[in-house]
Amino acid sequence: MSEPSASHLLELRVPARAAELKRIREAVREVVGGCGCSAESTADIVLALDEACQNIIRHAYAGDPDDVIELTIERRDNELIFSLTDFAPPIDPDRVKPRDLDDVRPGGLGTHFIRRVMDETDFVPPPSGSGNLLRMVRRID
Amino acid sequence: MEHTVREEQGKLVVSFGGEVDLEHSPKAREVLLECVAKERDIFVDLSGVSYIDSSGVASLVEAFQSTRKQGTGFSLVAVNPAAMRVLELARLDKIFTIHDTLAEGLGGGA
Numbered sequence: 477m478s479e480p481s482a483s484h485l486l487e488l489r490v491p492a493r494a495a496e497l498k499r500i501r502e503a504v505r506e507v508v509g510g511c512g513c514s515a516e517s518t519a520d521i522v523l524a525l526d527e528a529c530q531n532i533i534r535h536a537y538a539g540d541p542d543d544v545i546e547l548t549i550e551r552r553d554n555e556l557i558f559s560l561t562d563f564a565p566p567i568d569p570d571r572v573k574p575r576d577l578d579d580v581r582p583g584g585l586g587t588h589f590i591r592r593v594m595d596e597t598d599f600v601p602p603p604s605g606s607g608n609l610l611r612m613v614r615r616i617d
Numbered sequence: 618m619e620h621t622v623r624e625e626q627g628k629l630v631v632s633f634g635g636e637v638d639l640e641h642s643p644k645a646r647e648v649l650l651e652c653v654a655k656e657r658d659i660f661v662d663l664s665g666v667s668y669i670d671s672s673g674v675a676s677l678v679e680a681f682q683s684t685r686k687q688g689t690g691f692s693l694v695a696v697n698p699a700a701m702r703v704l705e706l707a708r709l710d711k712i713f714t715i716h717d718t719l720a721e722g723l724g725g726g727a
Contacts, residue, residue, distance in 0.1 A: 494640040526670050530639050585671035585707050592706050
């Protein structure tokens with residue numbers, strides 16, 4: 477049986493800068509909220525996408541403001557599929573791990589938030605063959 | 618992000634408003650650490666915070682840990698539900714001292 481077709485809800489290409497995160501959050505909030513997600517789920521998903529973009533800005537690109545982030549959002553049945561692409565050197569997915577929350581310290585929470593909010597989180601081979609593609613799936617509640 | 622710092626009953630009250638995100642959390646960190654350096658009990662009012670991310674939370678954790686080392690108080694007050702949700706996701710709602718209101722916090726100490 478073939479997979480049901482996905483509907484494209486958003487395609488966004490923005491500079492990889494902290495000042496652009498607000499625009500990304502607003503776009504995600506509008507799309508996700510329009511899919512019938514609860515206010516709390518929408519806020520959680522916005523946070524997760526923000527954190528995933530931050531990981532690209534801070535770690536993959538190491539703060540180079542000339543680089544870009546591409547975000548697409550698709551809906552397939554009751555799932556939202558978020559694809560986040562960068563064009564940085566490939567990262568080692570094993571190094572992107574949430575930290576132990578019992579170890580209370582300032583950093584390292586972003587990946588934990590992403591894993592808590594999303595039902596699936598995977599780095600997959602990017603179609604262009606270069607960069608990184610993080611695919612996140614969240615079921616609509 | 619907006620912020621104010623004022624004194625009440627000899628304590629420092631830091632109020633943040635708006636979005637404490639990656640763009641603005643360096644300023645939040647600077648404000649908090651300046652307050653820590655004054656070695657007074659600190660109350661951080663988050664009633665006006667509509668959004669906080671991991672970098673904003675990290676600023677709170679760093680300030681909190683610095684006050685622990687020097688033996689001064691650090692507590693959060695009137696945490697906006699949006700910010701509380703993020704603290705819960707980080708399980709920091711059990712780590713920070715959180716008061717419903719500033720008056721409650723000032724009545725019982727930081």
